[in-house]
Amino acid sequence: MAFFDQYAHRLNQAAIDYLSDGTGTYHPGNGRDVSGVPYQLNLTFETIDSQGFSVRVRALTLPKDQIGELGEYDAFTVGDRKWRFNGLLEDDGYFVTFEVT
Numbered sequence: 001m002a003f004f005d006q007y008a009h010r011l012n013q014a015a016i017d018y019l020s021d022g023t024g025t026y027h028p029g030n031g032r033d034v035s036g037v038p039y040q041l042n043l044t045f046e047t048i049d050s051q052g053f054s055v056r057v058r059a060l061t062l063p064k065d066q067i068g069e070l071g072e073y074d075a076f077t078v079g080d081r082k083w084r085f086n087g088l089l090e091d092d093g094y095f096v097t098f099e100v101t
Helices: 002-019
Strands: 023-027 034-038 040-048 054-063 075-078 081-091 095-100
Touching: 034 054, 040 095, 054 081
Parallel strands: none
Antiparallel strands: 023 034, 023 075, 040 054, 054 095, 075 081, 081 095
């Protein structure tokens, strides 16, 4: 099992190094800012709303080990652009994807 964990870590690091859209600053609602966080922005993430309809939303994917648990008042900035947390979409334990406004 240790081999698989090492392989998964290397694969996740490769995804961060080669597929990220850059780095930004994570602003938790109740904690210290974390700078240098790699992110991936998806402008057409498809999800299901509360009424069962398929909708497209803006989403950010961040490495979970750098940000911890998401909160209602969290935000993420890149330069002067700020995205606010609007709901969790996916969490696989390594990366977390959330809707932003």
